[in-house]
Amino acid sequence: MTQSIAIIGGGIVGSTAAYYLSEFNKNNDLDITVFDHGCGQATKAAAGIISPWLSKRRNKSWYELAKDGATLLNSIADKTNMPEDIYNQCGTIITRNNLEDITELYDLAIERSKDTETIGEIYKLTPDEIKRHIPIINSNLPGLLVTGGARIKGDKYTDHLLKIAKSNGVSVINKEISINENVNVVCDRKEMQFDKIILATGAWTKNVLSNLPLDVDIRPQKGQLIELSINDINLSHEDMPVLMPEGESDFIPLGNGRLIVGASHENDKDFDLNPDADVIDELLNSATSLLPSLSAENLIRVKIGTRAYTSDFSPFFGKIPGYEKILVGSGLGSSGLTTGPLVGKILAEMAIDNLSMDIEKYRKPIENYIKLVK
């Protein structure tokens, strides 16, 4: 019997779920539709840094999800022949004001490398060695290089995976939907029934569930970053690592003479997508502090997206209490490009009741984030 599955949201979670479901559909017994309006999508606005291993967050389930998410992303890139233009393991460099902090991070990275190969090699770097990797930088700080760190272009990732899913028969409808009190999808006033619904709606998860008696712990966070042209700066090579300096914005070289600097974290702007002059100035100051030859003239565009946050900053995923046909994955915060692929794969496997992994190590109880209102 054919099972119909709706995936709401085509960001990193939804597009990965669509890709996996389409791969699982060898017997053609799944009818899969993705609905995505795309406006404000965090995935396409994101900076694109994949480097969870040096994080000092104490949330163990988050670290497991991020570590295994980074590994899964690597294998998706490999399996789908993702071009380097989309996913590039260019390495990440973190700098700190003093050597003790670098030594502490080095020890942490060495300890964590026992549990994951994706981290690659780990090297302490002097300021001169950092300059050799990133010749355009003007900094005298020591750092740490993790060769497995990567950058990903979120918009191209989702295009790549949705293209494969479509070629495997998945339909993609670029429209906004709602879910009504009958737990059906409503698109263009037409009510559609699905056996399963995967909600990959990021910051909009509370809005999409507003017709059901549920308490949803999600708030939107605005993120802005700037894209700069570095064409006129004499570059000796294009394949520079990502740079994460202490107390400054991150620097993500995109290749083709482009550099991203960001991002901001604004909790009081709701779903606003307008650029803020003061934030852009701050990002430009951050950029010029490390690359003095840059100026506002190098600014090509501002990218803005909305992240999803929970009260304890943890992501959540699973069946919605009281509405078992809806599977949800949200609250990915500022590391969703790293955790999102694994959340998408888990949701796809849950939708067809065919889990291939132990998911409990990756999550706290879903009732902490979504519960029925009595």
Ligand SMILES: Cc1cc2nc3c(=O)[nH]c(=O)nc-3n(C[C@H](O)[C@H](O)[C@H](O)COP(=O)(O)OP(=O)(O)OC[C@H]3O[C@@H](n4cnc5c(N)ncnc54)[C@H](O)[C@@H]3O)c2cc1C
């Ligand atoms: C500026 C910025 C920088 C970031 N940098 C990084 C980084 O360097 N590394 C990292 O790991 N993470 C980063 N993140 C975080 C990461 O981008 C997000 O956590 C992740 O993309 C969330 O993915 P998602 O699929 O859950 O949600 P989204 O990508 O937001 O996708 C949700 C989709 O659902 C759609 N949708 C919602 N409601 C409806 C509806 N009713 N009908 C139809 N469609 C709907 C939306 O339009 C959207 O397309 C960054 C985020 C921002 C904003």
